[in-house]
Amino acid sequence: MRRAHTVEEIRSAEAALMATLPEGALMERASTGLAHLVADLLGACYGRTVRLLVGSGDNGGDALYAGAVLARRGCRVEVRALSSTPHPAGLAALRAAGGRLLGADEPGRRPDLVLDAVVGIGGRPGLRDDAAAALAEVAGVPVVAVDVPSGVGVDTGELPTAAQGTHVTADLTVTFGTHRVCHLVDPAAAACGPVHVVPLGGPGGDLVLAPASVTALQAGDVARLLPRPVGESQKYDRGVVGVRAGSARYPGAGLLCVAGAASGLAGMVRYVGDAEVAATVKAQHPEVVGDGRVQAWAVGSGGDEDARRHLAEARADEVPLVVDADALRHVTDFGGPLASAAVLTPHAGELATMLDVERSAVEAAPLAHVRRAAETFGAVVLLKGRRTLVADRDGDVRAVGTGPAWLATAGAGDVLTGLVGALLASGLAPYDAASVGAWLHGSAARLASAGGPLVAGDVARAIPSAVRALPA
Ligand SMILES: NC(=O)C1=CN([C@@H]2O[C@H](COP(=O)(O)OP(=O)(O)OC[C@H]3O[C@@H](n4cnc5c(N)ncnc54)[C@H](O)[C@@H]3O)[C@@H](O)[C@H]2O)[C@@H](O)CC1
Numbered sequence: 471m472r473r474a475h476t477v478e479e480i481r482s483a484e485a486a487l488m489a490t491l492p493e494g495a496l497m498e499r500a501s502t503g504l505a506h507l508v509a510d511l512l513g514a515c516y517g518r519t520v521r522l523l524v525g526s527g528d529n530g531g532d533a534l535y536a537g538a539v540l541a542r543r544g545c546r547v548e549v550r551a552l553s554s555t556p557h558p559a560g561l562a563a564l565r566a567a568g569g570r571l572l573g574a575d576e577p578g579r580r581p582d583l584v585l586d587a588v589v590g591i592g593g594r595p596g597l598r599d600d601a602a603a604a605l606a607e608v609a610g611v612p613v614v615a616v617d618v619p620s621g622v623g624v625d626t627g628e629l630p631t632a633a634q635g636t637h638v639t640a641d642l643t644v645t646f647g648t649h650r651v652c653h654l655v656d657p658a659a660a661a662c663g664p665v666h667v668v669p670l671g672g673p674g675g676d677l678v679l680a681p682a683s684v685t686a687l688q689a690g691d692v693a694r695l696l697p698r699p700v701g702e703s704q705k706y707d708r709g710v711v712g713v714r715a716g717s718a719r720y721p722g723a724g725l726l727c728v729a730g731a732a733s734g735l736a737g738m739v740r741y742v743g744d745a746e747v748a749a750t751v752k753a754q755h756p757e758v759v760g761d762g763r764v765q766a767w768a769v770g771s772g773g774d775e776d777a778r779r780h781l782a783e784a785r786a787d788e789v790p791l792v793v794d795a796d797a798l799r800h801v802t803d804f805g806g807p808l809a810s811a812a813v814l815t816p817h818a819g820e821l822a823t824m825l826d827v828e829r830s831a832v833e834a835a836p837l838a839h840v841r842r843a844a845e846t847f848g849a850v851v852l853l854k855g856r857r858t859l860v861a862d863r864d865g866d867v868r869a870v871g872t873g874p875a876w877l878a879t880a881g882a883g884d885v886l887t888g889l890v891g892a893l894l895a896s897g898l899a900p901y902d903a904a905s906v907g908a909w910l911h912g913s914a915a916r917l918a919s920a921g922g923p924l925v926a927g928d929v930a931r932a933i934p935s936a937v938r939a940l941p942a
């Protein structure tokens with residue numbers, strides 16, 4: 471499991487570790503790891519120029535000490551200081567190694583790489599004008615962000631508002647000890663590039679961190695959570711999932727929802743809905759049967775005007791539900807809780823309607839809105855996006871970024887709803903069903919895409935391959 475901690479949690483764990491170590495040991499570990507990664511990226515140090523953008527805090531200290539290591543290896547290291555007092559000991563180390571501070575009007579040499587150390591976890595969103603100007607000077611040069619891209623909301627995963635200013639967009643982010651929330655949550659995560667964590671552990675101990683509220687499943691977690699049949703399993707033990715989706719107007723959505731449900735992860739699939747859709751389902755998925763007892767319902771994809779009735783009927787069975795698309799606007803129609811276990815799967819526009827806010831507000835702050843929705847509706851909420859967020863009712867959130875950009879295609883969400891329904895029927899709790907479903911859906915899309923375009927049906931067909939590719 472990848473865990474992202476808050477600034478407060480990180481500061482308290484670092485303080486405890488620092489108390490057991492000689493002064494400066496932690497920054498030494500952080501900056502040495504950073505320097506090695508930068509050296510690897512540069513290929514060779516000799517003859518290369520690195521520009522450090524250095525603010526007033528310890529984030530700047532990390533870059534100055536890393537700069538000293540690079541200077542000793544033959545790099546030309548030039549510092550644009552954004553404070554009159556950059557980390558004194560770090561600056562002294564850099565100077566002793568041959569690095570130099572640029573004068574205010576001195577343009578410096580065009581660098582091969584920029585280290586962004588304006589602010590780290592002590593930063594407020596937005597860059598001051600001097601930092602924005604220092605960044606503009608080196609536009610087009612690859613940027614390694616130290617800890618976080620300066621200017622992003624570290625705990626919120628949000629970007630600064632226009633009034634707060636701009637932020638750094640990094641090609642690589644090098645962080646220390648554990649992930650920060652902004653590394654896993656969009657839109658800030660999109661400004662990080664790949665994130666590398668330098669371990670802070672060593673002689674004298676390691677960070678001791680609280681359980682994280684924001685996490686990201688890894689392949690091993692999905693393999694551990696996924697229910698698998700054992701020798702004596704029967705189809706009914708493996709769960710029966712029912713699909714109430716599709717309509718005369720949107721028959722394809724019903725079909726794709728069935729395709730997601732019929733990927734083999736539940737023991738049986740039932741379809742209940744429009745007669746013409748039912749006939750096509752029967753032709754394309756001969757293993758699918760009609761109405762009867764189920765352990766979970768998938769409702770709403772392409773349901774159009776039938777969605778409200780489908781939701782009411784599914785709700786009456788008092789089994790776990792996954793609710794999508796046209797049924798989402800009816801979740802509060804019936805009074806009382808939706809079901810003891812429900813997963814709602816809106817995209818940003820649908821979530822905005824449900825919460826009566828602008829779509830742009832959801833897109834700017836997806837973490838805050840998905841948590842609010844989970845609390846408001848008393849359900850697990852899966853907010854679809856480049857990085858899907860799955861929020862539990864207690865505020866825990868799993869981020870899922872396994873899907874390629876090609877997955878933004880019509881009908882992909884219908885497949886996801888069916889897949890989550892199958893996982894609910896197979897016995898997973900809603901938070902696990904939603905996050906494992908989103909993970910497998912993205913992974914199946916990556917396999918189906920192999921770098922090229924895909925359609926939603928390809929994703930459904932690749933789900934078994936995504937399961938096969940999991941570690942044993
Ligand atoms: N404490 C430790 O033991 C370690 C700290 N480390 C580094 O230390 C960093 C945290 O250092 P600090 O607590 O000094 O905080 P930062 O270096 O993140 O920045 C805080 C300083 O920046 C100023 N500032 C805040 N927002 C700003 C903005 N928008 N524009 C310009 N200036 C702004 C503040 O006035 C403050 O002086 C981490 O991100 C990490 O890079 C690492 O060396 C690992 C070990």
Ligand SMILES: [K+]
Pocket residue numbers: 529586587588589590615616617618619620
């Ligand atoms: K930074």
